[in-house]
Structures are given as structure tokens and as C-alpha cells.
Amino acid sequence: MFTITSKVGQLLHQDHLQAIALLQKLEEFLIGQTSKRPPDAKNETVAALLKSVATVIDDEITRHFGFEEGHLFPALAEAGENGMTSFLAHEHGMIRPVAQELGKLARAAMQDGFTEESWKQFHSLGLEMVEREIFHIQKEEMGLLSAVAALIDPQTDAELAMKFAESN
């Protein structure tokens, strides 16, 4: 990773940190629980994790992707960076349905608990989500944030940071 100098880069990095923290918590939980033992969704810890999955993984990631695709990638494209942003947008397209499905399953479990079938699905999707999103964040931290620092001028950087803050 690089030393992050841009304002919008720092905000995106903060989002990444929050997402990674939750994803790792989810991964630990899923691995510990195994796909064969549905947990008690009313358990306080499990309920808190499900709530985080529903809000951070689904809502927050969708918002983060939306900002990048709607504002940041066009600004980078204007500065001449197309290949990387189209690749990252493509990855968003793969992650988004997994995040949404996972969020849907988490919300359903918060209401009615897990069945064996829904837990198996949640377990498999959760691990896929962890791997895809962390791999995606690795690429953004390495490529995207350094491209922002190199290609985006300070005024555009400030405007983008403002838009990102407003989207919260």
C-alpha cells in the first residue's frame, strides 16, 4: 500500500478499513461455525453481526461503489485512466449481487432465524463476499488510490471528497 496523500483517497481508505474489519469478523465467525451448524440468530453477538452485514456490507458497499462509478471513475477517465477503472467497475458488478443477496439473507435471518438451507447459502455467499471484497480492496489500495494521488488535481480532489462526504 502507499502513503495516501489525497483527501478523497483518505476517505475511501477509511471505508476500506471499516469494510475489512467487518469482513474479517464475518470470516472468523463463518469458519468457526462451519456450514453445517446454523447459529441462533437471536444470540446477541450473532444478531449484531447480522445487522452489520445488512448495513455495512449491503448498504455501505453499494454506496461506496456508487460514488466510485458515478464520480471518481469519470474523473479518472478524464485524466486518461480508463483500463483500471473499467476493471474495477467490472468487479463491482460481480460483488454487488453477492453483497445484496447476503444483505437480504441477513435481514431475513434477523426476523425468522436461519434454516439449514438458508444458513448454508449465507455461509457460502459470506465466504465468497469476504474473498472477493478483500481482493478488490487490495487492488483499489494498490492501484486506485495511487492513481488518484497522481492524476487528480487538488481542486477536483476537494470536490470529490465533498461529494463522498455528502453521500454518507
Next chain:
Amino acid sequence: MMIVDPSQNAKGRLLPPDIPFRFFATALFFHILAWVVLFLQSKDAGGLSWPMLSALHLITLGVLAMTAAGASFQLLPVATKRGVRAEGLCRLVYWLLVAGVALFTGSLVHELPGLAALGGGLAALALFGMAILLIDNLMGVEDMPVATGHAWAAALSLLTVEVMGGILALNLAFGFLENRGNLVLAHGILALFGFMGMLAQGFSTILLPMFALAPAPSEKLARIALFCNALGLLCAVVGALLEVRPLLVAGGLLGILGMAVLGWSLLAVYKKRLRKRTGFFFLPIWTGLAMGPLAILCGLAALFDLFANAGVLFLWVSVAGWLLTFLMGVLQRIMPFLASMHSVTAMGRTPLLSQLMAEGWAKAHFALHLTAVISVGAGLVVESPLAVRLGAAAGLLGALAMSAYGLELFKRVRRFKRDGI
């Protein structure tokens, strides 16, 4: 969903997959061949006979330089944010290097000096092309001074290694050097610690934090490491050429200091990593990095004649212990990384890394490789052909396991694409 065509990325910084993977696959093949030659020629334990030189160059040129070329053509543009401008030259470098390594090492085994000189010349030409591509990519890059500083030192070392290697190759055929020992030592130091060592250390400042999702290492410490490494290299090479032992010693001590500072700063950021579950590949990477200073200690022991065959041990630990171990760890990660980015199905999906990585083979490779490094090293010191042969057998099995890892990756990518999930 928008489907990304890999050829579109080729216009950016991601090369077509055939470029890095042809280097990696060939490196895995030469890796096997190196251990086969060492196994068959282990009667020469303790000396640097022509067949032993063949095994050595199968590793240095066939595995290390081959992997470094494929990895740097793909990774340096990502780091510098500048695309490779001559993909054709990358392919030419490959063919020249393959032909050069095959001819050079084959001729050494059969003790054919004329053909060995020709093979050495072809390999030198290939590495010259590589140096041009590296320098072209580095020109005008101002950010990331530590990684690019190491890469500059590697590229300049490579050019000098070219000249020295070319003279040594010609000397094989024409025998015009009265005393080639100084040049051989300088060539070895520059090739291992200048070209390969600087690339390995420079890339580790980018790759390790990326793989572990950790912050960048302290720029101040990394600059100190770069300064020590570069000055140490200069001292050691001049010391070797002029036969000035204090300069060689100073070079060795500075090299140890540089590696220790860089290793410490990498370890410090690794401890702060965000990704707690890092893969198995980190074990060979750390083991390799730890063997760098150990190799230099063996070199210093050789300078003071502390034990028999310390010079051969220095060479062995540098090549097989430090660089080969480190690079195999890096390969275990970047091959699936790149394969995943190039494996888009008709439905627009890419595979998960865990779907591509056959960690069992990677673990088998590491255990066998470490056994080989220790056993061959001990055999060289005590001049035991049996220990060298047993070590080479373990190394060969390890190389086969590493190739199985690569083959399994290839099969999994094909299966993933075929099933079109």
C-alpha cells in the same frame, strides 16, 4: 454487467497473459532441470565444475532471471503507472533467454566451450533487452523513490552483469583472461545482490504490504536500506575486482545492514496488517528474506577462511536459500493473482483466488525445498556427494510439486472458463 476483455487491459498496464505466464511456466521447467543436473552431477560436491556451473545457471538464469523478467514486465508498470511500450520486445527477450539458457547450460554439461559462449551471448542479449525495458519504464518516474531506486540499481547492475558475463562467456571459448577469478566473483555479486537482490528487495516493499493489506514501510528506513544496499554493492564489486579484502568486508557488512533495516521495516508493517489471515506463501517469502543476511555471513566467513568451502556455501545460500525461496513464494501468489484477473467467463465472472490456489502442492514444495537447501548446503561444506545427491532429490521433488501447483492452477482456470459460471 460489463464484461472486461483482457486485451482492453493490455492497452493499460495489464499485459496479455501469455507474456508473464510464458516466463513463469518456463522458469518452473528450468527449476526441475536444475535439480536434475545437480542430482546427476553431485559427485562434484565441494567444487564448481562445469556441470555444477550448469546447474547454478539453470537456477540463476533459467529460474531467477526468467521469473524476474516475467514479474517485472507485469508488476513494474503497475507500480510506476506506466504501461510497457514494447510487448514485442518482451516476447523477444523470452525467446532469446530460453535459447540462451538452454544452449549455455547444455553446453556446460557437455563441456563445449564454443557453444557455451554462444549461449551465454544469447542470454546476455536477452537480459540487455530486459534492462532496456526496465529503464524505459523507470524513466521519469518520481514517486515511489524506494521501489524505483531499487529497480534502477537492479537495471544498472544488470547492464554491468551483461558486460562481465559476456567477457566470461567469450573467455570460455577463447581463454584470453589470465586470472578470471576476480571477474567471476564480481559478476556473481553483481548478478545476485545487484540485479536479482535489488529487484527482490524493491518489489518486496510493494508486494508484501499489498498482499497483507498493510501500510507502506517507513520511507526513511527504506531509503537507509537502499543506501546501504547500493553502497555495499559498490564496495563489494570494486573490492572483488581489485582484490581488496577490506572493501569486500565493508560491502558485506553494509549489505547485511541494508537487508536487516529493510526486513525490520517490512516486519513492522506486517504486524500492522489489516488482513489477519495471510496465505501460506508468506512463509517462503519470509524464509527467503531471512536467508539473505545469512548468505552474506557465509561470504564473510569465506573471506576469512573460517571453514572449508564457505565460498561455495555463500553461493548456494544466496542462490537457493535466499533468492529461489523468496521468488517461489512470490510466484505462488502472483500466478493465481494474474490468472484470476485474466479469467473472465462469458458471464463476466472471475474465479476466487481460493478456487485457483492448490496450497497442498505449495506446502509440499516448501518442505522439500527447505530440506534440499539444508542438505545440499551441508553436503557442499563437508564434501559429501551423498548429502548433495539426497538434497538434490528432495529439491527435484519440490520442483515437481511447484510445477504441479502451476499445472493445477492452469487446469482450474480452464475448468472455470469452460464451465462458464
